[in-house]
Amino acid sequence: MRCSRHRRLNVFKLELRPGSSRLMAYCSPLLAVALTIFFGALLFVALGKNPVTGLQVFLLEPLRNLSAISELLLKTTPLVLCALGLSVCYRANVWNIGAEGQLIAGGLAAGATVLFFDQGSGASPWLVLLSASLAGVAGGACWASITALLRDRFHANEILVSLMLTYIAQLFLMYAVNGPLKDPNGMNFPQSKVFSSDYLLPHLFSGSRLHIGFIVMLAATAAMAVFVYRSFAGYRLTVGGLAPLAARYAGFSSRNALWTSLLISGGFAGLAGAFEVTGPIGQVLPSISPGYGFAAIIVAFIGRLNPIGTIFGGLVLSLFYLGGEMAQSRLGLPSAITGLFQGMLLFMLLACDTLIHYRLRWKK
Numbered sequence: 087m088r089c090s091r092h093r094r095l096n097v098f099k100l101e102l103r104p105g106s107s108r109l110m111a112y113c114s115p116l117l118a119v120a121l122t123i124f125f126g127a128l129l130f131v132a133l134g135k136n137p138v139t140g141l142q143v144f145l146l147e148p149l150r151n152l153s154a155i156s157e158l159l160l161k162t163t164p165l166v167l168c169a170l171g172l173s174v175c176y177r178a179n180v181w182n183i184g185a186e187g188q189l190i191a192g193g194l195a196a197g198a199t200v201l202f203f204d205q206g207s208g209a210s211p212w213l214v215l216l217s218a219s220l221a222g223v224a225g226g227a228c229w230a231s232i233t234a235l236l237r238d239r240f241h242a243n244e245i246l247v248s249l250m251l252t253y254i255a256q257l258f259l260m261y262a263v264n265g266p267l268k269d270p271n272g273m274n275f276p277q278s279k280v281f282s283s284d285y286l287l288p289h290l291f292s293g294s295r296l297h298i299g300f301i302v303m304l305a306a307t308a309a310m311a312v313f314v315y316r317s318f319a320g321y322r323l324t325v326g327g328l329a330p331l332a333a334r335y336a337g338f339s340s341r342n343a344l345w346t347s348l349l350i351s352g353g354f355a356g357l358a359g360a361f362e363v364t365g366p367i368g369q370v371l372p373s374i375s376p377g378y379g380f381a382a383i384i385v386a387f388i389g390r391l392n393p394i395g396t397i398f399g400g401l402v403l404s405l406f407y408l409g410g411e412m413a414q415s416r417l418g419l420p421s422a423i424t425g426l427f428q429g430m431l432l433f434m435l436l437a438c439d440t441l442i443h444y445r446l447r448w449k450k
Contacts, residue, residue: 110442115388115395118434119402125430135417143416144409144427154408156294160366161404162397163303164189164358164375168382169389169396170310171351177314177391178347179327184233184248185355186379187255188226192356193363194259195225197370200285200363201267201278211284218285219360226356227349229255234348238341244348252379263372278370287365299361306354310393323347355379376407377425384432403428 123141130140148154168185175182196218203214232251236242260276262268269279287297314320326333326343334340362374381403388402389395410424 111439112390114438114442115390115399115435118388118431118438121434121438122427122431125434126427129426129430133419135419140413140417143412145405147412147416148405148408153294156291156296158401158404158408159300160296161407162400163300164362164378165382165385165403166303166307166396166400167358167361168355168379169385169399170306170393171354172382172386173389173391173393173396174310174314174320174323175347175351176386177327178323178343179330180344180347181245182230182233182248182348182351183245183383184230184250184252184379185351185382186375186377187248187252188229188352188355189359189362189375189379190252190255190259191229191352191359192222192226193359193374194255194262194370195356196222196360197278197363198262198267200281201370204279204282204285214285215287215364218364219357222356222358222360222363223353224356226352226354226359228352229356230348230352231345234345238344259370259374260372263370267370276372280369281364285364286368287361295366297361297365299365302357302361306357307393307397314393319346355382381407381428384428384435387435388431402431406431 123145126144127137127141130137133140148158168189172182172185199218199221200214203209203217229251230248233244233248236247237244263276263278267278269275269277272279287299290296290298290300314324322333322338323343323346325336326338326340330340333343358378359374362378363370367374385396385399385403388399389397406424406427410421410427413419413423414421
């Protein structure tokens, strides 16, 4: 009886699909987005909402005018910056899950830098913003270096270490806004002093919050595309991730790949945090990110670990963020609707990738 049951449970097996093409692999994110929209409509029905109205509020309202589109691009900036670094890590087979913590560390370092200059020093605004951005890069890279050190010296699992460091970074942020960075005239609220308008990132358009960090993000995307596809260092990282034994035979150092990928990833996440603090937030708060570092993992895989593709993934995820806010205010849905759509998108993407590259076959 036990043997027959065991045979019934193993009548199917997954095997590699020989006919899978690169075109189908790049169409997988589009199919995943379409399936997410379809099941999102069913979700609105289950919640007692008109699916057409729900999808219109969730997907079209954030694009209704130029002001709304600028907000979409504003949220895209930190998502793409974090995803650029994560793409490098995943290409090198280094599984960094702590971009959120690195973003927090970078934002904290950038905020402390602005507050240091904002003491009547009269420093040039461009000097302050450049110093804050570099401090953010350094803060994120230093936070990622902890993961690299523990993996390099003690063979610790980088997934667990980077994830746990995120919560430690959040605790450091809470300590800072309740201690050394706390505004003495802030009515005892856990927050820093509001930055001077001279020390905030300039806006690209009047009446819009979109700042020059968006231009920096586009330039960083182009630079990373050159690094990944046209540089020998990027080639070494890719080979080390796809074929570790071949990379070792060729003399490529896995240790260098570990440190390089994590420092790049932490630096980009820290820059995203610096842009958030000196951009739309304008001060250091107990929460400087709604989860951009975690959502950037989905962005990286939607973009196929391609720097240019992360822009598409960032637009989709930022649309989900704005759509979730619209659904809360217009339809009375809970805030968890954003995370639910993000989870569905990730699940659909993994399912599409599996069915494109593998197929179910009857086990004889």
